[in-house]
Amino acid sequence: MFVDRKDAGEKLSMVLERFKDENPIVLAIPRGGIVTAYETIKKFQLQWDLIITRKIGLPHNKEIAIGAISLDGTYLLNEEYIDMLNISQEYIKKEIFDQTEEIKRRLNKYKRNENFPHVRDKTVILIDDGIATGFTIKVAIMSIKKHNAKKIILAVPVAPQETISLLEKIVDEVICLFIPDIFYAVGSYYKSFEQTMDEEVFNIVRELDNV
Numbered sequence: 001m002f003v004d005r006k007d008a009g010e011k012l013s014m015v016l017e018r019f020k021d022e023n024p025i026v027l028a029i030p031r032g033g034i035v036t037a038y039e040t041i042k043k044f045q046l047q048w049d050l051i052i053t054r055k056i057g058l059p060h061n062k063e064i065a066i067g068a069i070s071l072d073g074t075y076l077l078n079e080e081y082i083d084m085l086n087i088s089q090e091y092i093k094k095e096i097f098d099q100t101e102e103i104k105r106r107l108n109k110y111k112r113n114e115n116f117p118h119v120r121d122k123t124v125i126l127i128d129d130g131i132a133t134g135f136t137i138k139v140a141i142m143s144i145k146k147h148n149a150k151k152i153i154l155a156v157p158v159a160p161q162e163t164i165s166l167l168e169k170i171v172d173e174v175i176c177l178f179i180p181d182i183f184y185a186v187g188s189y190y191k192s193f194e195q196t197m198d199e200e201v202f203n204i205v206r207e208l209d210n211v
Contacts (some may be wrong), residue, residue: 031196032129130186
């Protein structure tokens with residue numbers, strides 16, 4: 001159990017210290033992931049950036065993912081689900097376009113540019129505040145690989161064993177502080193898991209820009 005994202009981030013930073021001499025870049029997934037990544041970035045004075053992925057949702061229920069997309073256009077689709085529900089290619093194409101535009105809008109809002117992080121030949125530490133199915137984080141990993149990162153370390157406070165096992169196959173190392181026997185929602189392993197607001201992201205970005 002973690003007190004909040006800050007507490008989880010402090011605990012994660014202790015484990016991540018061993019990578020500091022590799023001159024890694026930390027990629028945080030906003031909003032909650034930047035709060036969790038903050039301590040590692042600040043404590044070890046590491047390069048950092050944001051990476052945003054978005055769900056491609058069902059036509060009448062956007063919360064249910066049938067796919068996911070990253071900034072550079074890398075996407076992942078649940079083809080079986082799409083075929084079963086007879087979802088049109090026109091809808092998929094429009095969702096891919098719309099969600100890519102939303103990613104760009106958010107990046108411009110948070111960091112004033114929409115550039116993909118400079119990961120070529122670098123050790124990348126990808127940090128979020130927790131993982132459930134791993135669908136959106138998988139597409140982030142796929143896009144980082146396309147940009148020729150040397151090594152990818154995925155670091156999260158909590159995730160289910162099934163998801164960890166899947167992600168271990170596509171990154172160099174997964175660091176997860178707590179893998180519960182029975183997984184519920186990510187927020188159930190935090191005493192406080194309030195939604196991270198844009199203002200908090202802005203404040204962290206401004207502070208880290210001045211470190």
